Amino acid sequence: MxxxxxxxxxxxxxxxxxxxxxxxxxxxxxxxxxxxxxxxxxxxxxxxxxxxxxxxxxxxxxxxxxxxxxxxxxxxxLAYLPQQPSAPDEMTVAQLVRQGRFAHVGLFRSYGPRDEEAIRWALESTGLTGLADRPLRELSGGERQRAWISTAVAQExxxxxxxxxxxxxxxxxxxxxxxxxxxxxxxxxxxxxxxxxxxxxxxxxxxxxxxxxxxxxxxxxxxxxxxxTPLIEQVFRVRGTFVHIASGAPPHFDVELAQRRSPIRADTA
CATH class of the missing domain: 3.40.50.300 (P-loop containing nucleotide triphosphate hydrolases)
Known part of the structure; x- marks a missing residue:
């Protein structure tokens, strides 16, 4: 476990x-x-x-x-990624991902071949090899999130x-x-x-x-x-129904919006 x-x-x-x-x-x-x-x-x-x-x-x-x-x-x-992780905007993707190896190398030991391979693989597996030298400030939101997950991957x-x-x-x-x-x-x-x-x-x-x-x-x-169960409706205080879109697919919760019961109409002159 x-x-x-x-x-x-x-x-x-x-x-x-x-x-x-x-x-x-x-x-x-x-x-x-x-x-x-x-x-x-x-x-x-x-x-x-x-x-x-x-x-x-x-x-x-x-x-x-x-x-x-x-x-x-x-x-x-264990690796933990909070909601809004932060790093200097000028830091590159590769520099961020390298931080994932700190748990293995410490502050004073140089990176060895095993560490470099872990960093290379982390960038490759998250589709960031081509962005390795790009500063974080130039990334989209999705790319930045992938960079943080790549750091966790490098951490192994x-x-x-x-x-x-x-x-x-x-x-x-x-x-x-x-x-x-x-x-x-x-x-x-x-x-x-x-x-x-x-x-x-x-x-x-x-x-x-x-x-x-x-x-x-x-x-x-x-x-x-x-x-x-009725727990989703009870806990989130919404009305809705779980539906199966296709056989074997996970159930999808279809929220019953108020507009469906009482449509909002624009005022007319």
């Missing part, structure tokens, strides 16, 4: 942001965390990454407590935590990023936990889904099983 957590609770002052959160991941799977804003998705990822200390519970990676591991040692196993971590990786991207770049995530899972056996807002993207690309509401885990399991 590459990563798991048991009964993690996190509080910010008097407010409980996450309560008794439990998760077990299978090697090579894509696991989605969904829920409204403020439901605890980002807090759960940060607890899994060892960035915040839970009030209760613990996270384990390869059976070892995350909190007991040094940041460098943990980085050899077997667990990747992504916080809203498709936010602020247009639909074409969203598909690019999700295709890359799917490829890392299927071809490289990377275990991925992804907080994501788009329910239908989660249903289509993820093997399992956890639904959070006000810091509580209200569902964890197969996307098809979630579609059999």
């Amino acid at each position: 590459p990563l798991s957590c048991s009964n993690i609770s996190v509080a910010y002052g008097p407010r409980t942001a996450l309560n008794a959160f439990t998760l077990s991941l299978r090697k090579g799977e894509i696991h989605a965390l969904i829920g409204p804003n403020g439901s605890g998705k980002s807090t759960a990822l940060q607890a899994l990454a060892g960035l915040i200390k839970p009030r209760e519970g613990h996270a384990l990676i390869e059976g070892r407590p995350v909190q007991a591991m040094s940041r460098r040692l943990l980085a050899r196993h 971590a077997q667990v990747l935590l992504l916080d809203e990786p498709t936010s602020f991207l247009d639909i074409g770049y969203q598909v690019e990023v999700l295709d890359l995530v799917h490829w890392l899972s299927r071809e490289r056996d990377v275990t991925i936990v992804m907080a994501i807002h788009d329910l239908n993207q989660a249903m289509s690309v993820c093997d399992r889904i956890s639904l959070l509401a006000k810091g509580e885990l209200v569902f964890s399991g197969d996307p098809g099983d979630l579609a059999k």
Whole structure:
């Protein structure tokens, strides 16, 4: 089991942001965390990454407590990509991706052939070889997101935590990023936990889904099983229906918009 957590609770002052959160991941799977804003998705990822200390519970990676591991040692196993990572705009793609090897080489050892090969492969596998010398400021949103994921690939971590990786991207770049995530899972056996807002993207690309509401885990399991419950309507407070567009395809949640019931008409003179 590459990563798991048991009964993690996190509080910010008097407010409980996450309560008794439990998760077990299978090697090579894509696991989605969904829920409204403020439901605890980002807090759960940060607890899994060892960035915040839970009030209760613990996270384990390869059976070892995350909190007991040094940041460098943990980085050899796990990579975390926040919602809006930052780096100097003048930094090139290759320079950013090289940072992914810091967990392996440290600050004072030079890069060896194994490191250079990992960097080359990371750029190639994410389609960024041709952009290696380009400054980050010249990249599109999708290219920049791919550069950050490439950094995690160079890190050679077997667990990747992504916080809203498709936010602020247009639909074409969203598909690019999700295709890359799917490829890392299927071809490289990377275990991925992804907080994501788009329910239908989660249903289509993820093997399992956890639904959070006000810091509580209200569902964890197969996307098809979630579609059999009324939880999406209840948690997100929307009306809609899960439909199957094609045989064998994942269910798609069709929101019932207010305009369908009462069309908005322009005023006429």
